[in-house]
Each structure stands twice: as C-alpha cells, then as structure tokens.
Amino acid sequence: MKITRAQVEHVARLARLALADAELDALTDEMDAILGYVETLNSLDTDHIVPTSHAVPMENAFRDDTVRPSLGTMKAVQNAPAAAGGCFVVPKVIE
Amino acid sequence: MSLTDLTLHAMQQRLRNKEVTSVELTRAFLERIGSVDPSINAYLTVTAEQALEDAARADRRLAEGQGAELTGIPLALKDIFITEGVRTTCASRILENFVPPYDGTAVAKLKEQGAVLLGKLNMDEFAMGSSNENSAFGAVKNPWNLDFVPGGSSGGSAACIAARLAAATLGTDTGGSIRQPAANCGVVGLKPTYGRVSRYGVIAFASSLDQVGPIARDVEDCAILLQAVAGYDAADSTSVDMPVPDYRATLRDGVKGLKIGLPREYFIEGLDPDVQQATDDAIAVLRELGAELVEVALPHTEYAVACYYLIATAEASSNLARYDGVRYGRRVDRGQGLIDMFMQSRAAGFGPEVKRRIMLGTYALSSGYYDAYYLKAQKVRTLIRQDFLDAFAKVDVMLTPVAPTPAFRLGEKLADPLQMYLSDIFTIPVNLAGTCGMSLPCGLSRDGLPIGLQLIGRPFGEAALLKAAYAYEQATTWHRHLAPL
Numbered sequence: 001m002k003i004t005r006a007q008v009e010h011v012a013r014l015a016r017l018a019l020a021d022a023e024l025d026a027l028t029d030e031m032d033a034i035l036g037y038v039e040t041l042n043s044l045d046t047d048h049i050v051p052t053s054h055a056v057p058m059e060n061a062f063r064d065d066t067v068r069p070s071l072g073t074m075k076a077v078q079n080a081p082a083a084a085g086g087c088f089v090v091p092k093v094i095e
Numbered sequence: 096m097s098l099t100d101l102t103l104h105a106m107q108q109r110l111r112n113k114e115v116t117s118v119e120l121t122r123a124f125l126e127r128i129g130s131v132d133p134s135i136n137a138y139l140t141v142t143a144e145q146a147l148e149d150a151a152r153a154d155r156r157l158a159e160g161q162g163a164e165l166t167g168i169p170l171a172l173k174d175i176f177i178t179e180g181v182r183t184t185c186a187s188r189i190l191e192n193f194v195p196p197y198d199g200t201a202v203a204k205l206k207e208q209g210a211v212l213l214g215k216l217n218m219d220e221f222a223m224g225s226s227n228e229n230s231a232f233g234a235v236k237n238p239w240n241l242d243f244v245p246g247g248s249s250g251g252s253a254a255c256i257a258a259r260l261a262a263a264t265l266g267t268d269t270g271g272s273i274r275q276p277a278a279n280c281g282v283v284g285l286k287p288t289y290g291r292v293s294r295y296g297v298i299a300f301a302s303s304l305d306q307v308g309p310i311a312r313d314v315e316d317c318a319i320l321l322q323a324v325a326g327y328d329a330a331d332s333t334s335v336d337m338p339v340p341d342y343r344a345t346l347r348d349g350v351k352g353l354k355i356g357l358p359r360e361y362f363i364e365g366l367d368p369d370v371q372q373a374t375d376d377a378i379a380v381l382r383e384l385g386a387e388l389v390e391v392a393l394p395h396t397e398y399a400v401a402c403y404y405l406i407a408t409a410e411a412s413s414n415l416a417r418y419d420g421v422r423y424g425r426r427v428d429r430g431q432g433l434i435d436m437f438m439q440s441r442a443a444g445f446g447p448e449v450k451r452r453i454m455l456g457t458y459a460l461s462s463g464y465y466d467a468y469y470l471k472a473q474k475v476r477t478l479i480r481q482d483f484l485d486a487f488a489k490v491d492v493m494l495t496p497v498a499p500t501p502a503f504r505l506g507e508k509l510a511d512p513l514q515m516y517l518s519d520i521f522t523i524p525v526n527l528a529g530t531c532g533m534s535l536p537c538g539l540s541r542d543g544l545p546i547g548l549q550l551i552g553r554p555f556g557e558a559a560l561l562k563a564a565y566a567y568e569q570a571t572t573w574h575r576h577l578a579p580l
Contacts (some may be wrong), residue, residue, distance in 0.1 A: 031458065037401060
C-alpha cells in the first residue's frame with residue numbers, strides 16, 4: 001500500500017474536505033493506484049536536475065507602483081454568501 | 096449552404112460585402128442552438144437578448160465602416176472565462192450562481208472588437224477531465240455520434256463548433272483540453288505557447304500549465320482568433336512581452352523545406368490502427384507537399400502523465416483553496432464553526448474528480464511527501480522540457496497523433512481514473528514543455544468518428560505551426576466533413 005485510509009483522512013482534513021466514509025474508502029483505493037503509477041518517476045535519476053516551476057524562462061515581473069481604479073467594495077462583495085456593511089460575514093472564529 | 100455552416104473567415108467576407116448582417120447570423124445560431132443543443136448539451140448559458148443587442152450594435156459599426164476583424168461574429172466561450180454580468184460556473188455546483196463583476200482580458204479583447212457572445216459552454220468541472228462527463232450540469236454528447244464523448248475538458252467548446260452552434264470559441268488547455276476534444280469532434284484547436292495569451296480572468300486550474308486558445312472550424316479561423324487574443328497583459332505577470340506576428344500573413348507560405356520531426360516514442364504499440372493509418376496518410380501528404388520528415392526522440396515521454404498528475408493536482412489543490420464559502424460560491428453552514436463551514440461547503444460544492452485531484456495534490460505537497468512527489472515531478476518536467484528543446488534544435492515542427500484512439504463511449508472510462516488520464520498521453524508533454532500545439536482533422540475511424548493530427552511548434556512558433564497546419568488542411572478535405580446533424 002502506498003497510502004493508508006488514516007493518511008487519506010488526514011489529507012482530507014488538510015484539504016478542508018468533509019468526506020463520507022464511502023468516499024474515503026474509494027479515494028484510498030484510487031489514490032493508492034495513482035500513487036503506484038507515479039512511482040515510475042523513481043526510475044529516473046534526478047539528483048543533479050534543477051526543478052522546473054515555470055516553462056518559460058522569466059525574471060521577476062515588476063511594474064510601476066501607480067494608483068489605479070480598483071473593483072470597489074460593493075462589487076467585491078456582491079457574490080458573497082453573506083455580507084454586511086461591505087464586509088464578508090463568516091462564522092465566529094474566536095470563542 | 097446554411098449560414099451556420101460557414102467558417103468565420105467566410106462570415107467576415109459576407110459581413111464586409113453586406114451580404115449578411117450580424118443580426119441575421121446571430122439569429123441563425125440562436126435558432127440552431129434552440130433546435131440542436133438539447134441533444135448535445137454544449138451550452139450552459141445562452142445570452143440571446145444581449146447577443147442580439149450586440150449584433151445590432153455591430154451592424155451599425157460595420158455600416159459606419161468602423162468594423163474590426165471580429166465585429167459582428169457570433170462566438171461562444173468555455174464557462175471558465177469570467178464574463179461581467181453573465182453567470183460563470185466552471186461547470187461546478189460551487190460556482191452555480193457566480194456572476195463575475197468584471198471581464199477577463201481575452202473576453203475584453205473580443206468585446207472591444209465587437210464580437211457577439213452567444214453564451215457560455217459546458218466543460219469538465221474546473222477543466223478536470225478528458226470526456227466532459229465531469230460537468231456538474233450533465234455530459235456533453237459528441238455531435239458525430241451521440242453515444243460517444245466529445246472529449247474534454249473543452250468538450251462543450253469542441254462540440255459547439257462541430258455542431259455549428261457558434262462561429263468559433265475559446266477554450267483552455269492544461270494537459271490537452273483544447274486539442275483532444277478538437278480531435279474527437281473533427282474541428283481545429285490550438286494551444287498557444289505558455290504566456291502567449293493572458294490568463295487574467297480565466298478561472299485557474301494549474302497555473303504553470305493553463306493556456307487559452309481557439310477552437311474553430313479551420314486553421315485560418317484559429318489564426319484570426321489567436322491574433323485577437325494574443326499578447327502581453329500587465330494584469331497577467333506570466334504573459335510574455337514579445338511581439339505578436341501577423342499569423343495570416345505567413346499562412347499560405349507552404350511547407351517546402353520545412354523540417355517535421357516524428358517523435359518515435361509517440362508511434363507506440365497499442366495505437367488504434369485507424370489512428371495509425373490516418374497519421375501515416377498525413378505524413379505522406381506533407382512529404383508530397385515538400386516537407387522533410389525526420390525521426391526525432393523525446394526519450395522521457397513515458398514519464399509525462401505521471402509528472403503531470405503530480406504537478407497539475409498540486410497546483411489545483413492550491414488554486415482551489417479559494418473556494419471556501421466566504422467571498423463567493425456555495426456556503427454550507429451547520430453552525431459548527433468556521434472550519435466546519437469550509438469543509439461542508441467544499442464537500443457539497445465539488446464533484447468527485449475535483450475532490451480526487453485536490454486530495455492527490457494536497458498529498459503531493461504535504462509535509463514528508465513534498466520531495467518524493469512534487470519536487471521529483473518538477474525535476475522530471477525539466478527533463479521533458481529539455482527533450483523538446485533538443486528536438487527543436489533539429490526540426491521546425493513535430494507531428495504526432497492527438498490521442499491513441501478516437502472518441503470513446505460515454506461511461507467507458509468513468510470507473511477507472513487512471514485509464515482516463517492516459518487518454519492525454521500525447522498532449523500532456525506539450526503543456527509540461529510550455530510550447531504550442533495544434534489539433535486538426537486528419538481522418539475518420541471505421542465507426543465514422545473523427546481522428547486528429549497533432550502538430551507541435553517551437554516556443555512562440557505559432558506562425559510556423561499555423562503555416563504547416565494550413566498547408567496540410569488545404570491539401571486534404573477532412574475539415575469540410577461536417578458532423579451529420
């Protein structure tokens with residue numbers, strides 16, 4: 001086994017996904033199969049290879065720090081499930 | 096010939112010659128959407144009223160002689176492009192009621208030209224899939240045979256063009272999501288080089304791989320649409336500040352002396368015999384036209400799918416963290432605190448494939464596994480990218496099949512995610528290398544399903560790619576075969 005059911009539960013918690021027992025069972029099998037498949041990468045020696053995070057060689061992208069119009073509060077909150085006074089409303093964080 | 100059967104460039108001619116109006120074209124498409132789309136399910140949203148208003152405005156602009164390339168042309172967009180005031184779902188329940196407050200750059204460019212937007216197109220949820228069966232709003236059917244998938248993730252876009260439900264569309268391609276559905280539906284799709292088209296206002300899946308590109312009826316239509324959206328955008332710091340050539344200026348230059356590479360790793364056992372035959376025929380056509388065909392090697396090809404499914408899922412797990420039920424999207428709150436609200440909202444909003452990929456990506460990035468999976472995949476990506484650079488030192492363009500088989504049946508690969516992933520084996524390496532690729536029709540299978548030819552270009556070599564594709568297309572008749580609808 002590449003991954004256990006307990007690990008899958010832990011990952012679901014990290015990913016903030018409430019998964020049902022049946023989903024966790026299925027994911028354990030599926031992730032195990034996929035992780036087994038990606039093991040093929042281990043047959044390559046990559047000790048001295050520089051990782052690629054971006055396909056196009058590029059330096060940092062700078063721009064002038066100029067003031068420009070922004071979206072505005074009302075538009076920014078228009079899709080919020082709950083908003084009040086131009087703010088996003090969330091469940092109480094600190095008891 | 097019906098108006099909806101015309102290519103985009105033929106519509107341009109007729110609009111300019113005052114043989115047709117944009118309102119007439121728009122009405123023709125809206126009528127056809129009404130009669131044909133119930134069996135295809137390509138559209139998630141049809142913006143009929145707005146489209147007719149925009150068409151009337153385009154007609155006034157054309158009458159004043161102020162028309163741009165796309166003025167009055169009815170287009171449709173994959174529902175991954177955010178559109179001001181028009182619901183944008185990414186085919187997910189979590190964004191079912193999301194109405195964006197602004198347009199992305201590509202959409203803004205089309206609107207500035209006066210293009211008419213007919214609506215938003217179905218896709219695999221968050222662009223994750225190879226069959227369009229992962230949409231929260233129902234699968235799309237292949238217009239050539241309704242029992243088969245159109246491919247994915249831009250399946251709605253490719254089916255829309257094959258069924259003549261818009262003049263052309265924009266899709267996105269992260270691992271083949273423009274090219275594979277274009278091949279399955281017998282239309283032309285182009286994935287530009289990473290950085291060629293702005294991703295601003297395109298809902299992110301895997302940010303180092305995602306790229307916007309056209310799906311259209313023929314090569315010239317693709318060139319026109321790419322021309323309209325290509326270029327640097329300050330709002331996307333990964334877009335590349337490099338001049339955009341006039342793609343149509345070199346379209347007819349031919350392939351005499353062009354060196355076309357055949358990567359031997361792509362001509363494998365297990366290739367469908369009809370695909371093999373169609374590809375061999377295409378090679379013969381290009382040789383006849385004066386191209387020089389040479390064998391090349393892409394030795395790390397067999398590692399591409401594994402590499403991709405670590406990098407793409409890792410990036411997706413990070414990008415999709417934003418769907419938390421706070422700023423937009425579905426919220427499920429049982430009154431058990433913030434974390435519970437996050438977990439319930441995401442569980443209710445995402446479909447099974449999206450959850451699977453978030454889980455894989457989270458695992459690949461998690462403490463203790465990062466080096467073994469994510470970092471390893473990034474190193475293998477270097478090897479794959481170097482393969483392409485080495486091959487392009489010897490040839491101008493490469494030629495391969497788009498996929499090992501024609502379209503498969505609805506439901507055929509749903510039970511086995513890994514088998515589904517392997518249908519992108521020939522398209523994924525192009526995204527990892529960050530270069531450009533095209534899919535164009537090159538045959539029909541014994542079941543009467545389209546087969547796609549892939550041409551791969553150098554980084555920012557879209558002009559040469561389009562030139563080779565155009566030469567092949569004009570020497571054959573495959574692009575004139577229409578899905579029997």
